[in-house]
Amino acid sequence: MEYNFDEVISREETDTVKYGLREKLFGSKDVIPMWVADMDFRVPKEVQDALKARVEHPIFGYTIQSERCWESVVNWLERRHNWKVDQKELVFSPGIVPALSLLVHAFTKPEDKVLVFSPVYTPFFEAIKGNGRKVVPHHLQEVEGKYTIDFSVLEEQLSQGVKVMIVCNPHNPSGRMWTKPELQRLVELGKKYDTLIVSDEIHADLVLWGNKHTPMATVSEEAANRVITCMAPSKTFNLAGLNASYLVFKNETLQKQYRSVAGTLHLDFGGTMGTEAMIAAYTYGEEWLEQLLPYLERNISLVVNFIKEHIPEIKPMVPDATYLLWLDCRALGLDDVSLKQFMVEEAGIGLNEGRLFGEGGKGWQRMNLACPKSIVEKAMAQLKVAVEKRRIVSQ
Known part of the structure; x- marks a missing residue:
């Protein structure tokens, strides 16, 4: 079509x-x-058709994210990003912005330091400040029309006790895709200073000019253990109003800690339409x-x-x-x-x-x-x- x-x-x-x-x-x-x-x-069209078909059923009670839902996600990640993920590693979220706030709350304490790469998507700052944590901005450097990370400065910042580092990959607002060596270096520093890494990869499907996205959690065994990945079909397929996203936890212990917060707030499962849209988009889009x-x-x-x-x-x-x-x-x-x-x-x-x-x-x-x-x-x-x-x- x-x-x-x-x-x-x-x-x-x-x-x-x-x-x-x-x-x-x-x-x-x-x-x-x-x-x-x-x-x-x-x-x-398949997304709109799926929503129309679901509307034909007259009852809209609580909805679970069944195997059908998670299978569509698993298949999408393998097809588009060559990333093999198990269904048990996935946790639903009504959006990545709420998830960021929950992650900061779950893995830090008041006054803890959280690092972001600035300039960056505004809600990153809000998720940190709103939870009573301290923002540590790493100022990206512009080199030949692209942003770069000053790893010597970053290491000094991490050595001062940063608990969580939030990475935006691809970067918003610049659209910069971090390379595998850059991601590997971030993970190495995270290990050295025991810093958890949250990787917002909501724009991962929107790669241009023949580029290939590298999920941060795939760059090493340490990355799989230390990185929590945030993804969604919302930017890819224009579904932001349907509130459907998910987190990938390769580390089971980290997932349990996150669920202890998100589950208490009942923010680890989603609505009917968002679920149907996600399945249709990842299956047919x-x-x-x-x-x-x-x-x-x-x-x-x-x-x-x-x-x-x-x-x-x-x-x-x-x-x-x-x-x-x-x-x-x-x-x-x-x-x-x-x-x-x-x-x-x-x-x-x-x-x-x-x-x-x-x-x-x-x-x-x-x-x-x-x-x-x-x-x-x-x-x-x-x-x-x-x-x-x-x-x-x-x-």
């Missing part, structure tokens, strides 16, 4: 975060929303994904090339994965408040503010390109006009 990702589908009356919060966040309903990380594309990835590549290339030609003041960090584009806007000469105002009021687009991603994010903006090409082109045209007007005023 051929999917039409050029189709523009209105989401105005569906109470979505992406569209429904525009006025609150940007002061206008007229901005093109290119911020929160969900897609403006139809889900795979591969053809849809194979058509999606080159479409995302074309959107990213369109923006990167357009900016290079028409808006050299902005420098995009080309991602290895994800549908997110991290934009260095510092050469526009605007502070963060003025930069947001410029994007909204003059360019008419709503992006994520880089400063919210922590140290290193000031002067940057995150753009979501998982939308029809026509929307991307409109946004770029508006941004070009806005920058040109700014140039004239600055002269």
Whole structure:
């Protein structure tokens, strides 16, 4: 089946975060929303069909994640990532963000140190601070248009008693995919300083340009014992509103400790629709994904090339994965408040503010390109006009 990702589908009356919060966040309903990380594309037909079929049954009681559910996950991980996982190693979660908070709570105590690689997805900070723990930011270094880890600095930080290290792989907001040697080094340092590693791999399926994702837990025997992996079909198949994700524990002891917290809160099993959607997506959604990835590549290339030609003041960090584009806007000469105002009021687009991603994010903006090409082109045209007007005023 051929999917039409050029189709523009209105989401105005569906109470979505992406569209429904525009006025609150940007002061206008007229901005093109290119911020929160969900897609403006139809889900795979098989997913919609599975949900319709389930709705035909008139009872919606408590739902378990049966062997049918976990079998779809196991098969997906082996097909897409060459990762053999046993069903008993999987634990359901209503989302990765709740799981991160539960993991911090389960494996640390108040005032313990938790390390993140900054700039990074904002809820990482919230999961740590909200649990009364201390954030230890490792500032990623930009080298030749890519973020890198300064392992000498990292080792010094870990030696100061960091209990948990949260890794984002692929990295959000930059789309950087950490290499196997980098992941191995992180695990080695985790072992040396007895630091637990949580690996958020929610974007793992959205690899671009022929890249291959390496699950962190697969890089060594020590990694399997020390790494807890967070994954979901939500980013891959645009299912975020159905609240279905899972954690992979190769270490049984760690799983028991996590369940002692998540189980008490009844957050280790999920709802009917999310479960059905996950099964259908992982069982039948591969053809849809194979058509999606080159479409995302074309959107990213369109923006990167357009900016290079028409808006050299902005420098995009080309991602290895994800549908997110991290934009260095510092050469526009605007502070963060003025930069947001410029994007909204003059360019008419709503992006994520880089400063919210922590140290290193000031002067940057995150753009979501998982939308029809026509929307991307409109946004770029508006941004070009806005920058040109700014140039004239600055002269």
